[in-house]
Amino acid sequence: MNCRTLRWFVVVLLAFCCTGATLQPVPSAQAVDTTSWFRLLSVDKSLAISLNGARLSLRGMRIGETVLVPFSVLHQAWGAVYAVSPAGSALTIGSRHAVWKGMSPTYRQGLLDFSWGVAPVLSGGQLYVPLRELMEPMGAFVGKRTSTDDIFVAYSTQWQKEPWLRQGQLAQLETVDLTHTNLKRVTTTRKVVAFTFDDNWDAVAAVRIAELFREYNGHCTFFVVGTNVRSHPEAVRTMARLGHDIGNHTLSHPAATAITDDTFVKQIQACEQVLNGMGLTSRPYFRFPYFADDSHLMGIVSDQGYLTVGSAWTIEDTGPNRSAGLSVATVRRFISPGVIFVGHANSMATYGAMKAVLPELAAQGYSFVSLSELLRGR
Numbered sequence: 273m274n275c276r277t278l279r280w281f282v283v284v285l286l287a288f289c290c291t292g293a294t295l296q297p298v299p300s301a302q303a304v305d306t307t308s309w310f311r312l313l314s315v316d317k318s319l320a321i322s323l324n325g326a327r328l329s330l331r332g333m334r335i336g337e338t339v340l341v342p343f344s345v346l347h348q349a350w351g352a353v354y355a356v357s358p359a360g361s362a363l364t365i366g367s368r369h370a371v372w373k374g375m376s377p378t379y380r381q382g383l384l385d386f387s388w389g390v391a392p393v394l395s396g397g398q399l400y401v402p403l404r405e406l407m408e409p410m411g412a413f414v415g416k417r418t419s420t421d422d423i424f425v426a427y428s429t430q431w432q433k434e435p436w437l438r439q440g441q442l443a444q445l446e447t448v449d450l451t452h453t454n455l456k457r458v459t460t461t462r463k464v465v466a467f468t469f470d471d472n473w474d475a476v477a478a479v480r481i482a483e484l485f486r487e488y489n490g491h492c493t494f495f496v497v498g499t500n501v502r503s504h505p506e507a508v509r510t511m512a513r514l515g516h517d518i519g520n521h522t523l524s525h526p527a528a529t530a531i532t533d534d535t536f537v538k539q540i541q542a543c544e545q546v547l548n549g550m551g552l553t554s555r556p557y558f559r560f561p562y563f564a565d566d567s568h569l570m571g572i573v574s575d576q577g578y579l580t581v582g583s584a585w586t587i588e589d590t591g592p593n594r595s596a597g598l599s600v601a602t603v604r605r606f607i608s609p610g611v612i613f614v615g616h617a618n619s620m621a622t623y624g625a626m627k628a629v630l631p632e633l634a635a636q637g638y639s640f641v642s643l644s645e646l647l648r649g650r
């Protein structure tokens with residue numbers, strides 16, 4: 273063995289000794305780096321774990337009230353890395369670290385101590401980590417779905433750099449009633465109106481609409497087509513940054529009644545994945561292209577975890593007779609508290625109609641709300 277080889281041998285030996293107790297991260301099946309992607313992890317009452325709606329083979333563990341999940345699930349979801357050294361254990365997600373010693377009931381993140389509830393557990397070659405207790409201080413949105421008692425964690429490491437990507441609509445994942453289909457209005461006496469804009473073919477018009485609503489301290493909702501998100505990611509980022517809701521309008525806008533169920537599911541999932549790649553989500557809102565729906569298709573939407581959003585009125589900004597004047601007249605005629613209007617972010621004419629009608633509605637005392645604000649009664 274020459275001198276150089278010996279040096280490497282010593283280095284490797286030292287490294288092996290220092291990391292003898294390290295659990296190796298489980299490699300992700302994905303070839304691309306998905307660590308900044310939005311991921312929705314849920315654990316149901318039977319401790320089955322799902323990632324973005326797909327059931328995983330590993331299960332969670334419950335100790336008292338605390339739900340723990342295998343570390344490898346956190347690796348798969350958010351690229352979490354775990355390491356043990358004589359100084360203690362460290363779990364890293366993006367640029368944040370949780371550090372703890374042995375069976376300590378607390379862990380340290382930055383300068384703060386947080387309680388695990390129960391300490392991490394080694395079982396069957398897996399490290400189990402308390403889910404809510406770890407992920408909430410990491411900045412994740414952690415909730416419990418009222419209808420099913422599922423615990424869910426929504427997170428993207430991209431949020432660490434751009435906190436505004438953490439959308440307000442995530443709170444609706446807890447309360448959305450998936451048995452309620454085709455939401456068209458809510459019953460309220462308060463003067464609120466939810467304008468929604470579909471398709472997003474014209475990114476310039478979409479951004480102008482998004483900015484216009486903020487001039488009235490209001491919000492709206494955009495049902496985006498996945499291919500248009502791919503073409504104009506900055507427009508969609510602007511919508512989210514300004515606090516508007518983003519809904520799912522399929523990947524490429526087919527009529528759901530004209531395609532197979534399998535293709536329809538893929539269309540919903542593909543639109544979601546495009547947004548997830550930006551750290552965003554369209555959950556829990558879905559709208560059918562052309563309103564081409566039926567009760568069977570709405571059942572599929574529910575199974576995918578979305579609420580079908582209809583519309584009480586369209587603002588007549590599509591079709592041969594469209595004009596800004598007709599849109600304004602339609603809104604004037606059908607405005608009432610709690611109504612959902614549908615328009616299209618496809619041309620500046622729609623922006624022009626909104627610019628004309630919003631001052632009138634504001635003068636009447638209306639405020640402009642996103643679907644989430646409408647549902648939670650802002």
Ligand SMILES: [Zn+2]
Pocket residue numbers: 470471521525560561562
């Ligand atoms: Zn559409």
